[in-house]
Structures are given as structure tokens and as C-alpha cells.
Amino acid sequence: MSHDHDHTAPPADIELRVKALESLLTEKGLIDPSALDELVDTYENRIGPRNGALVVAKAWADPEYKKRLLEDGTAAIAELGYSGVQGEDMVVVENTPTIHNMTVCTLCSCYPWPTLGLPPVWYKSAPYRSKVVIDPRGVLAEFGVSVPDSKEVRVWDSSAELRYLVLPERPAGTEGWSEEKLADLVTRDSMIGTGFPKSPSEIQ
Amino acid sequence: MNGVHDLGGMHGLGPIAPPAQEPVFAHEWERRAFAMFVPLFGAGCFNVDEFRHAIERMTPTHYLEGSYYEHWLHAFETLLVEKGYMGPNELDDYIAKFKEKM
CATH class of the missing domain: 3.90.330.10 (Nitrile hydratase alpha /Thiocyanate hydrolase gamma)
Structure with a gap:
């Protein structure tokens, strides 16, 4: 894409932030990583x-x-x-x-x-x-x-x-x-x- | 709210430049950020209107410069703190510990 701002290259800290948030919310019992896997598969491959x-x-x-x-x-x-x-x-x-x-x-x-x-x-x-x-x-x-x-x-x-x-x-x-x-x-x-x-x- | 998100009719925001092909998710972190929405919504942490409003409250520069799932990350953090699911510094503290382990 020819945008001035490259939306496909996020700073590494976003990657880390999302990873940490997933881990923290998993510890709190709010999310279950395997359920996330399932959702990703559904929207990436099936719908x-x-x-x-x-x-x-x-x-x-x-x-x-x-x-x-x-x-x-x-x-x-x-x-x-x-x-x-x-x-x-x-x-x-x-x-x-x-x-x-x-x-x-x-x-x-x-x-x-x-x-x-x-x-x-x-x-x-x-x-x-x-x-x-x-x-x-x-x-x-x-x-x-x-x-x-x-x-x-x-x-x-x-x-x-x-x-x-x-x-x-x-x-x-x-x-x-x-x-x-x-x-x-x-x-x-x-x-x-x-x-x-x-x-x-x-x-x- | 008449904020920066109300983009309809603005001039000068650049070319659309649609690619011939693009993946559903460009990065692994986008997959995880997308999927987190469903259980958090399901657990009653926020509703869809609150989620949108959290994005609409982003600073205009952050809104325009941030990619789509960065908006989502921002909304998760904002709402989880505002509603008391995590402390204001809890994620940053957690990340600091996370980095030590890496």
C-alpha cells in the first residue's frame, strides 16, 4: 500500500502489549486462549x-x-x-x-x-x-x-x-x-x- | 459525538490504494486482539456502544495514525481500567515483569 504511514508494520511494543494483555486477562479468568484460537479460525478460514x-x-x-x-x-x-x-x-x-x-x-x-x-x-x-x-x-x-x-x-x-x-x-x-x-x-x-x-x- | 472518527466528507486523507489481495489478519497480534473482543463482550466487560465510544475518545492524532486493531487495543485498555477489571498501571507493571522473563 502506498500510504505515508505504513499500517502493516506495527511497533514491536504493540505485539508485546497484546501478548501481555492476553496473558493478564487469562490469569484473571476473563479469557481462555483456546477459545481465542477457535474464534480466529472461524473468522480467518470459515466465514x-x-x-x-x-x-x-x-x-x-x-x-x-x-x-x-x-x-x-x-x-x-x-x-x-x-x-x-x-x-x-x-x-x-x-x-x-x-x-x-x-x-x-x-x-x-x-x-x-x-x-x-x-x-x-x-x-x-x-x-x-x-x-x-x-x-x-x-x-x-x-x-x-x-x-x-x-x-x-x-x-x-x-x-x-x-x-x-x-x-x-x-x-x-x-x-x-x-x-x-x-x-x-x-x-x-x-x-x-x-x-x-x-x-x-x-x-x- | 462530533469527533475525528466522523470522517464522512473530509478531504485530503490520501488514496484508498486497495491491494489486489490481502490477508484477513496482517499479524499474529491482530488475530489475538480481534478474538479477545468476543469473550470480554460476552463476560459483560463492555457493550458494543461503549466499545465504539472508547475508540471515539482516542486523541485525534492517535486515532488517525493508529491501525485498526490498535484502536481495539486502546478500547480494551480504556474500558477494562474504567470498569475496574484492572488497575490503571496494572498492564504496564505486568509488561515490565513480562520483559524480565523474556
Whole structure:
């Protein structure tokens, strides 16, 4: 990353501080290191944007599901089992030929963990949070994509409770595809609104 | 609170520079800091609003310069001291002893 300040190289004392805090809180009986291991494994290896991709693919393939998803995102996503912390109140916003949606948390880092996993660093960082609400098209350019001027861009700022998921447009040339195969087209960024699904030629 | 965390609409905070790929956690300490949240929250040491507020009370320079999980570390320390789970100097004293053992 080309930041002036390198966020990936913390001073050694932070490493030591976290280690000491874990040890101190373990002695106090407030935490259990093996439970921490389990949590890390869950969020590093088991919960990620593939969940959201399967939600999107199902909405593309099943008009009744899509209707439910747009009416009550939380319940429709729960049908696939992706509920829990940071996904308690989900709103799904649909991209159309005339509307492109983007999501942000300007105040902190709110993000739908059960469907997308933990947020990328750029989503939680000052440049994205400050800029996307005043210059969403400029942000899209930084991601190397653009939407036509004729399309309205809507930016959704998460509140303390609500989490948004973008339902991207289904790519052309995917008629008759299975949900599994459709899900391969769905990128994390396409569900944040900073990107688009892959085209069929990219995965074939 | 209209603090430095209220970043929406500010100019000049630099490029987003999204990397093509990035790991879920960049360092082992980030894994541990992330995971500590759940049991501390579960034990009732703080709620989510208190946690956010502790981050929002960081000094603006520390907030803008610190990485994401540094914010979390700051919130843990602030709230655990304020709520009496540890003394104001307890972690620093513990670290001093920790260093002697290393």
C-alpha cells in the first residue's frame, strides 16, 4: 500500500502489549486462549465472502428468493444459515440498469460479517470512509472501475445496527447456470459496491 | 459525538490504494486482539456502544495514525481500567515483569 504511514508494520511494543494483555486477562479468568484460537479460525478460514456470493447467486437464480431478500434481508439470508454477530439487521440493496449502490461505515467499520467475513483494511481506513460519501465515482476510479454518468450512484452509510449488502446485476450470458457456478462470478467488492461480478469469460 | 472518527466528507486523507489481495489478519497480534473482543463482550466487560465510544475518545492524532486493531487495543485498555477489571498501571507493571522473563 502506498500510504505515508505504513499500517502493516506495527511497533514491536504493540505485539508485546497484546501478548501481555492476553496473558493478564487469562490469569484473571476473563479469557481462555483456546477459545481465542477457535474464534480466529472461524473468522480467518470459515466465514468469508463465499457466503454472500451464495446469497447473491440464489437471488439471481430464484425470483421468489430475490423478492424475499429485498423485502427482509435478515430473514432471507438466515434461510441459508448466515446469521449472527454483525448480521442481525441486514438490508440488501439491488443494483439495476439505472442504479449502482455502494456501502460504507463512515463512523467506524460496520460490515456484514456473516455474509462477507471481516472487512478489508481499506474499508476501515480513513481514505475510503471520508471519500466515498462525497466522491463515489472517484472511489470507483481508484478501484479501476466506473459506472456510466446516466446511472445514479447511491451510497449507504451503516448505522450502529444496520448492515448493507449490495445485490449486483447478474452478468449477461449466464442463462441456465447453477447457483454454485453463478456464485463463482460474485466478488467481495461487487457486494460492497466497489466492483462488479466477473464476466463469464473470466471463469471459463 | 462530533469527533475525528466522523470522517464522512473530509478531504485530503490520501488514496484508498486497495491491494489486489490481502490477508484477513496482517499479524499474529491482530488475530489475538480481534478474538479477545468476543469473550470480554460476552463476560459483560463492555457493550458494543461503549466499545465504539472508547475508540471515539482516542486523541485525534492517535486515532488517525493508529491501525485498526490498535484502536481495539486502546478500547480494551480504556474500558477494562474504567470498569475496574484492572488497575490503571496494572498492564504496564505486568509488561515490565513480562520483559524480565523474556
